[in-house]
Amino acid sequence: MRDLFSIDRKFEPIAMPDADVSLLHGLEMPMPYENMLRKLIEDIKWRQEAVRIYGKVMQQPRLIAWYGDAGKKYDYSGISLTPLPWLDILREIKRRVEDCTDARFNSVFLNLYRDHNDSMGFHSDDERELGLEPTIASVTFGATRTFVMKHKKRDDLASFKIPLEAGSVLLMKGGTQRFWKHGILKQTKPCGPRVNLTFRTIFDR
Numbered sequence: 001m002r003d004l005f006s007i008d009r010k011f012e013p014i015a016m017p018d019a020d021v022s023l024l025h026g027l028e029m030p031m032p033y034e035n036m037l038r039k040l041i042e043d044i045k046w047r048q049e050a051v052r053i054y055g056k057v058m059q060q061p062r063l064i065a066w067y068g069d070a071g072k073k074y075d076y077s078g079i080s081l082t083p084l085p086w087l088d089i090l091r092e093i094k095r096r097v098e099d100c101t102d103a104r105f106n107s108v109f110l111n112l113y114r115d116h117n118d119s120m121g122f123h124s125d126d127e128r129e130l131g132l133e134p135t136i137a138s139v140t141f142g143a144t145r146t147f148v149m150k151h152k153k154r155d156d157l158a159s160f161k162i163p164l165e166a167g168s169v170l171l172m173k174g175g176t177q178r179f180w181k182h183g184i185l186k187q188t189k190p191c192g193p194r195v196n197l198t199f200r201t202i203f204d205r
Contacts, residue, residue, distance in 0.1 A: 011100075011171055016160060018151070020174035024100060026167045027139065030092060033166040037141040039089055040195045046112055051077050061186075062118040068107025072202040076127055083107055090197075093139060097199055101171055103135045105199040113145060113184065113194040122150060122183040125172075129202050134177055138170040142194035149182045164196075 011022035029036050046063040066074055067090055068083035075081070086094075090108055098104055111120065125136055138147075147170065149160040164170060 011169075014160065014162065016149070016176075016180070017154070017157070018179035019149075019176040020172070021149075021176055022171045023162065024169040024171070025165070027096060027100065027169050029096070029167065033141055036089075036093075037166070037193065037195055040110070040141060040197075041112065041193060043087060043089060044110055044112070044195075045084060046110075049079050051079065062120060063112040063114070065110040065112075066107070067110070068202065072107045074107065074109065074127070074129065074200075074202060077123075081109075093197060094199060097137045097139060097169060100169065101135070101137050103137065103199075103201075105137070105201055107200050107202050109198045109200065111196045111198075113143070113196070115193065116187045116189060116191045119186045120184040122148075122181045124152070124177045124181045125198075125200070126177045130177070130200060131203050132178075133174050134200065135171070135173045136177075137199045138164070138172070139197045139199070140164045140168050140170075140194060141166050141196075143191040145184050145187075145191070145194050147182060148185060149180050152179055152181055 011024045014021045014023060044065045046065055048063050049060050050057050051060055066081035066083050067086055070083070072083050073081060094105055094108065125134060144163050144165040147162040147164050151157045162170065
């Protein structure tokens, strides 16, 4: 009997200059999406970090976690993260993401947006340990939030707004991080929690 995950699903390319971005809807999971969300919220060791923005130190407006292979540290915005060991649920999500992307990942960065007030500022995932053209697969569970992308150099290009619903996988490859930045804005309309997992490959320095 075929596993449900073996049903063919295709990524839909998003036409953007200087980027390789595509979206898959409805990645098969071992349990309903709402159960996946609940388990991730309960099982992950969430933390809130302080960051310096325009000279001011403030708490990040979301919770984060870093899991991965031993030794795959990740540094960004003055924060140094040592990976926690893989949990079974993270390994299972990773396996399914790798199967549909033909990529291999050794770490995952998780964000918990508790409600509509939580957000992520504009940035690029272009740290040295990610390599020159990183492949990043972003998986969503919970409330739909809008992923906004802005070109770094071309003011003539409008922002791309991509609603990411539960079960979606956003795949970013090639020069995307070099030319584009992305973020999740606060919104006025109340919403429930959202967990986002971004699978990455950390290279030795």
